[in-house]
Amino acid sequence: xxxxxxxxxxxxxxxxxxxxxxxxxxxxxxxxxxxxxxxxxxxxxxxxxxxxxxxxxxxxxxxxxxxxxxxxxxxxxxxxxxxxxxxxxxxxxxxxxxxxxxxxxxxxxxxxxxxxxxxxxxxxxxxxxxxxxxxxxxxxxxxxxxxxxxxxxxxxxxxxxxxxxxxxxxxxxxxxxxxxxxxxxxxxxxxxxxxxxxxxxxxxxxxxxxxxxxxxxxxxxxxxxxxx
Numbered sequence: 063x064x065x066x067x068x069x070x071x072x073x074x075x076x077x078x079x080x081x082x083x084x085x086x087x088x089x090x091x092x093x094x095x096x097x098x099x100x101x102x103x104x105x106x107x108x109x110x111x112x113x114x115x116x117x118x119x120x121x122x123x124x125x126x127x128x129x130x131x132x133x134x135x136x137x138x139x140x141x142x143x144x145x146x147x148x149x150x151x152x153x154x155x156x157x158x159x160x161x162x163x164x165x166x167x168x169x170x171x172x173x174x175x176x177x178x179x180x181x182x183x184x185x186x187x188x189x190x191x192x193x194x195x196x197x198x199x200x201x202x203x204x205x206x207x208x209x210x211x212x213x214x215x216x217x218x219x220x221x222x223x224x225x226x227x228x229x230x231x232x233x234x235x236x237x238x239x240x241x242x243x244x245x246x247x248x249x250x251x252x253x254x255x256x257x258x259x260x261x262x263x264x265x266x267x268x269x270x271x272x273x274x275x276x277x278x279x280x281x282x283x284x285x286x287x288x289x290x
Contacts, residue, residue, distance in 0.1 A: 064122040065159055067130030067143035067192050068256040069107040072230055083232045084109060084257050091128050092121040108132055108159050109257075130192055132159030139199035141209050145256070146191045149178045154208075156195055166195060170207035173216060185216045186227035186288040192256045219261070224270035225288040226262040227255070231281060236260040243277045261288075 070080055085101050088111060092099060097115035104110050113121045125131075130143035136158060144156030144164055154166040173181045181187075194209035219225055228236055237252045240262060248268040253261040262277075264270055270287040278285055 063110060063112045064125050065104070065132040065134075066109045066111065066125065066257075067132050067145070067159075068109065068258070069145050069157070069190050070103050070109060070257060071107050071190060072258060076230070079235070080232055080258060083234065087128075088125065091124050092117075095121045095124075097121045106157070106159055106161065130194075134160060136162065136164075136197045138197055139202065139204065141194055141196050141211075143192055143194050146182075146187055146189055146193055148189075149182055151177060151179075153178055154182075154193075156193060164195060164197070164206050166208060167205050170205050172208055172213050183286060184288075185219065186225060186261070186286040187216075188227050188229040188259055188284045188286055190229050190256065191227075191259050219288045220290055222263065222288075222290060223250070223266045224264040224268065224290055226264070226270050226274045226277070226285055227260070227288065228262065228281060228283045228285050229259045230283040231258060231260060233260050236262060236281075239277050239280045242280055245273060245276060248273060 072080055088099060088101060095117035097113050097117045100112040102110050111125055133142055136142055142158060144158040147157040148155045153168040156164045158164045168178050171181055173185060194212040196207050196209050198204060198206040233252050233254045240246060240249055248265055250263040250265055253263055255261050264273060270289050274285050274287050
C-alpha cells in the first residue's frame with residue numbers, strides 16, 4: 063500500500079474526471095508489472111493505492127517515485143512530502159497526511175525576502191501544491207524547513223521564461239483551457255506538479271500575467287504567475 067502525495071479535493075463531475083485521470087496514470091506506471099491495483103480516496107483527500115501481486119513492492123516504489131509518498135511515520139530530520147495547506151505571517155502549513163500538519167516557520171522557508179504570503183505569490187505556490195520538507199528534529203533543536211531540493215526547484219522556476227501555476231484542474235483540463243483561450247502557441251508545455259496542480263510553462267515571448275488574465279475566465283481555479 064502507498065499513499066500518494068497529492069490531494070483530490072474537487073467535487074462533482076470534476077472529482078470523477080480527476081479520479082479517472084489518476085487511475086489511468088497509476089495504471090500507466092504499474093501496468094507492465096505483475097500486480098493488481100485498488101485505488102481509493104481517503105477521508106483526508108490523499109489517494110491510497112493498495113497493491114497485490116508478485117511485483118507489489120516494485121509497483122509501490124515506482125508510484126512513490128512518480129508522485130511522492132505520504133509516509134505513515136514522520137522521521138525527525140528526514141525528507142518528506144506534504145501539500146501546501148495554508149500560510150500566515152508565521153510561515154507555511156503543510157498537510158503531511160494521517161491528520162498531521164507540519165509548520166514551516168517563516169525563517170525556514172529559505173526563498174528570499176518577504177512575508178510568507180509575498181513568497182507564495184512570487185513563486186506561484188498555489189494551495190495544495192506538493193512540496194518537500196525536512197521534518198523537525200527536537201533532539202537537535204531543529205525546526206521543520208523546506209528541503210534543499212524544493213528550494214532549488216522553485217528558484218529554477220524564476221529563471222525560466224515564466225509560468226502560470228493553477229490548481230483544481232488536471233493536466234488535460236489545463237491544456238484544453240489554454241487551447242480554448244487561443245494560446246496554444248504561447249506555451250511550451252503544461253507540467254504536472256500534482257494531480258490537480260499544474261504549471262503552464264510560457265514561451266520566451268509570452269507575458270505570464272497576460273496569459274493568466276486570458277485563461278482565468280475559463281477556469282474555476284487559483285492561478286498565480288511566476289515572472290522571471
